[in-house]
Amino acid sequence: MESEDLQIGPEIYGELLQGCVYERAIHTGQQIHARILKNGDFFARNEYIDTKLVIFYAKCDVLDVANRLFFRLKVKNVFSWAAVIGLNCRMGFNEEALIGLVEMQEMGIFPDNFVVPNVLKACGALALVGVGRAVHGYTLKVGFDGCVFVGSSLIDMYGKCGYLDDARKVFDGMNERNVVAWNSMIVSYVQNGLNEEAIKVFHEMRSEGIELTRVSLMSFLSASANLDALEEGKQGHAIAIIGGLELDNMFGSSILNFYSKVGLIEDAELAFSIIVEKDIVTWNLLISSYVQHGLVEKALNMCHLMKSKNQRFDCVTLASILAAAADTSNLKLGKEGHCYCIRNNLESDVVVASSIVDMYAKCERIDDAKGVFNSITNRDIVTWNILLAAYADFGLSGEALRIFYQMQLEGVSPNVISWNSVILGFLRNGQLDEAKDMFLQMQSLGVQPNVITWTTLIAGLAQNGHGNEAILVFQNMQEAGIKPGATSINCAISACKDVTSLRNGRAFHGYVTRHDLCLLTPIATSLVDMYGKCGNTHQAKRVFDMVLSKELPLYNAMISGYALHGQAGEALALYKHLQKEGIDPDNITFTNLLYGCNHAGLINEGLELFCSMISKHHVNPSMEHYGCVVSLLCRCGNLDEALRLVVKMPYDPDAHIIGSLLAACRAHHEIELADYLSKHILQLEPENPGNYVAISNAYAAAGSWNEVSKVRDLMKEKGLRKYPGCSWIQIGEEVHVFLAGDRSHSNTKEIYAILASLGMEMRFNAEILRS
């Protein structure tokens, strides 16, 4: 049809363009635009058409054309302003959108209820709550408060700025709420970590009969995932299936995310396989899920699959790969990841850069970590915390403290994680007072210790030999209203074990029983360990039996308990049982078993065990293993065999082994060998009173009292007097004969006989009477 035949006026072109806007028909619209230009200004051009063209290009996201036409508009009305502000918003040019708002008002045009939602979205994206609040005031003044679009946008804006109370006030004040208003409220709660609130609103929404959308379910699933709420999330999935909601990649991804966060990897994999059009987020979700569950192999396979499908890696993929490298201390993988980032310009992303720092730190390349850290220009609190944690982990408390101050000088104020790392650094370095001081300081500066702070302190005290204080701190934590996690309970139980406090250990056992934590393998393991170390192997066995799927550490704890308390037979029986179950013993298993045999004097069993450990289980014997066997041989009177083993073993004998030999010298009255060994052992450990005990025992047994008194003088010179766990006897004025604690009974009798033959007076110290 020719234009000469039929005059098409501006109204028709306007209608046609409106149709194109509606259909987002960019090409048709461009043809109409061309026709308008061809027809000339007179017939086809007016303000109405020009505005329509701006709206058309804006709606079709053609930024440059829309801007150019808008700039040339003679009369800019509220519709064209709305179109360009909306376009800037969609494109993420939030500042431009707000500048547009100011400019339109300067020109005397006031925003309507179509402009306001876009403006609020820009405020939310820029977290400009002040501007948003001003716009809120404006909407009240001009009476937009009945508009659901405006209301929903206000909720969203306040939510994005973190002002949940204001968001809720707007929500409660709306007299008409559509599904978007409900969704905005739920999303706001989820984005601010108030997952319980989000779930509450979701249920309210359902009971009010509002029809759910995918957005409602996605945010509900997100809240469920964050709370580890298995049943809630499954319900959400079921609602989606019943409602026949289409599973596009976004919705599918949120289901995948939920299953992976609650640890149902197979279900996550299933969701992944169902999603037809997988995008980068879908891939990344499964990969990060594998990494978080320690399935690094699967994660890397997934990366290869991704590559073979021509899906490129982005920042998130790399962050996961780098985390995998960090977790497994795989420097080679980490370097590959680092190189990929450099080649693809991903290291400018602060999360990726931080992951690189963490990877080098966890691979014990602290200098490389520091180097990468220094090159990061946009460091955030997480970046600082990663470096701080790295120094703390190595016990470099001074460096950690320097970083802690430096971050503050650069305007980053430490959060609870930063404080925790500083405290950890001190504890790792044995600086208990400094750690406790930091713990007080953080509180005086208004940073509240969390469960990890408390646990760090408890573990640190226990590991530095302050088990009783650790138990007290655990009680303080409960008084402070902090609910202990599985790790803190474990540390506390271990502390009881170290100070052999059966009373407190029982109390913790009661606590975990009341809280249904008994069946958690790590907790059951430390309970078995605690009861074992405290001598209550019966109770240890009861806990041991309760655990359904037993793993090696649990067996090791039980075996160690038996071994420590002379029940070598039980220990060996458990060892047989463990092998029947198809579990491979490790070097700890053998250490405990050999110790048990040594303790019970089971020479044949011990030697057999030692041989099968090497030949059948291919465990490279440690010094400790040799120590047990040497001690066993010595105690069974086979000093020659023991000496042969010491000469043969690939280690320089430690003080413990020489001590065993010294003890054998005593039985064999081998004065010469004892002389030789004494020199060695005092060279190795001149400050350990136990060695003087062994030496003086050897001389005393041979009746060399001169040598005994020489040893005594040597001890005096060193300022060594008492030795914990060692009994002592006072003869006459001041002659001390030292006895090793573990065999004190037979030795006491031995010494008693010697002293009686010498006609000497003897008095027992209170300590020996108790033992």
Add this chain to the structure above:
DNA sequence: ATAGGGTTAG
């Protein structure tokens, strides 16, 4: 107008 993914401390 509302929606899914990555980094730090025990």
